[in-house]
Amino acid sequence: MIALQIKPRGKPIKKLPNSVEVDLSTTTVKALYERIAAHTGLGYHRLRLTKGSDGSHLVAKHQDGKLIQIDEAGLRDNSVVYVKDLGPQIGWRTVFVVEYLGPLLIHPLMLYVLRPFVYSSSPLNPLSYLPFAPSFKGNLPPPSFNQVLVCWLTTLHFLKREYETLFVHRFSAATMPFRNIFKNSAHYWILSGINLAYFLYMPAVSPTASWWPKSLDPMQNPNVIYAACALWLFSEASNFHTHMTLRNLRPSDGSTKRQIPRGYGFNLVTCPNYLFESLAWFAVMILSGGHWASVLFLVVSTGQMMAWAKKKEHRYRKEFGRAYKKKSSMFPGLW
Structure with missing residues (x-):
């Protein structure tokens, strides 16, 4: 003793x-x-x-x-x-569930429940006084096909995220400081939730952005819709596959064992999960007709993932040395 x-x-x-x-x-x-x-x-x-x-x-x-x-x-x-x-601490799994729950609920609620009130020009609607509020008057038209499609793809994306959080991801750390959940959730609840839902489901959002090539207008060219949906499906399936690869590198939750991930995607870049995630949101941006709200979210989220990918690449090089062969961190040959 x-x-x-x-x-x-x-x-x-x-x-x-x-x-x-x-x-x-x-x-x-x-x-x-x-x-x-x-x-x-x-x-x-x-x-x-x-x-x-x-x-x-x-x-x-x-x-x-x-x-x-x-x-x-x-x-x-x-x-x-x-x-x-x-x-005070909060479990990492709980943090992820809360983060993704915001946009998962906001998008269908905005399109199917709140849309008539949010975009009403009535003086009783406090949102009608916002400088960027739509000036639409009269009966609210039904959402366009593309608006419905964007809502469903976004909702399915975050449903997949919740499933992975509950049944796929393995966390090396059990908890994080409780106060950080508000900062972590802001990105998802505000930028991919309120920002995308409010501006993409407006009655007047159907016309393509002025800077967007008319040949890529999904409202005029159905081939653009087919191509964007195919890209989204490929990206989401590939992203799920890379998450399964990362899961299998750890024997259980709480394990800090690290291995070099190999196989599909990982032979091209350090973080193919981030690459495929950005491609999925690029497809959503195309379906939105290049709307600035989707461009903003794509730029911010991709920039954040690029920073994470570079940090992970440096950690692999420091930990595994020559065993980790040189490759791009997120975009092949570019980053």
Whole structure:
């Protein structure tokens, strides 16, 4: 049995013990987390333990999911362990569900339920006073075929995202700070939800954008609709396939084991899932007739994915060295 000296890092933590006794040979780091969590009344994932000797993070598992023993972690009698309260946490899976739920509900609600009220020119409608509100008067015409199509493709996209969140994705980290959910959700609820739904389902949105080539007008050329739908279907199926490949690299949730993904898409770029995602939204942009709202979302989301892809490529190169052969991060030969 050894004694570990327990000290708070940052703000004081109520009921934090000054020391705990553990069995050097049999106690795991996970068990140490659980004991301190029980003492303080804080959740297991809300705590972060670091070694006083070098400040390194005390992780509970190896990359393969095997629990780490206290002696493996380099703790000895009278070792100092710092405890930090990370604040209220929320599960990563829950975060993803909440993020995608916004546009999943907003699009069909806007098109099939709220459309008559939102685009009403009545002075009783507060939205009618917005500078970008439609000036349409009279009976509201039914949505165009393309508006219905865009709504269905967007809804199906986020239904797929929810399915992957619940049954496909495996998360290396269990939680994140609760406050971050508002920042993370803003992109989906506002940019792909309210922004796309409000502007793409307007009564006067059917005409193609002035800068868009008339030959690509989906309202005039049905071949454009067929081609865009084919691109969307190919992209969504390919994106799902890459997510299944990434899932199979990890044995279970909580595993931090990393491997080089190979196979379909991954032989071209580091993050083919981002490539296929951007192609799917490019198809939606085509079906919208190049409307600025869909262009804005495409540019912002693609730019964010490009940044994520570059960071992941750097991490692979740092972790796997020469075993990771040089390739583009997201767009073959370009980025």
